[in-house]
Amino acid sequence: MTVSPTLQKYLDQSVTYDVIPHTPTMSSNRTAEACHVPGESLAKAVVLRRDGGYMMAVLPASHHLHLSALKSQLGHKVDLASEDEIEKLFEDCERGAIPPLGxxxxLDVIVDNSIDARREIYLEGGDHATLIRIDGEQFARLTAKAWRGHFSTHD
Structure with a gap:
């Protein structure tokens, strides 16, 4: 697999991007290491269950999500989605390689403020061996409708 078809179609209509193949990895931190990119610049997706539906939180790979902070900012009951739920939402992606463009x-999206200052953003392409690089301003444009907040801390 390469770039997920859904993601590729979305990016092709909106931005200029580079595809970076890499040796397969099983975590966003290992992907950052394998591709020699800062973990702060690799955006990872966390899929959440909210009010009978789903949404996505986007944060740097080098950060941990604080679910309690997210709950207080959103004012909703929010929980982590199960792997089975995620697999149904992202049928054209490998498990654990979800692009952070919900x-x-x-999906509704909330982006951690810490990622907005990055000049370049790297994204999972939908498998464990493909990374996407886009300009930080283009990422901001793609996520312009997303909520913003502070809900993560650096490892």
Whole structure:
């Protein structure tokens, strides 16, 4: 697999991007290491269950999500989605390689403020061996409708 078809179609309509193949990895931190990119610049997706539906939190790979902070900012009951739920939402992606652009999958998104300052953003392409590089301003444009907040801390 390479770039997920849903993500590729979305990016092709909106931005200029580079595809970076790499040796397969099983975590976002290992992907950052394998590709020699800062973990602060690799955006990872966390899929959440909220009010009978789903949404996506986006944060740097080098950060941990604080679910309690996210719950207080959103004012909703929010829990982590199960792997089975995620697999149904992202049928064209490998398990654990979800692109952090939930809008192209019909999800509401909240982006951690810490990622907005990055000049370049790297994204999972939908498998464990493909990374996408886009300009930080283009990422901001792609996530312009997303909520913003502070809900993570650096490892």
């Amino acid at each position: 809008e192209c999958y019909g």
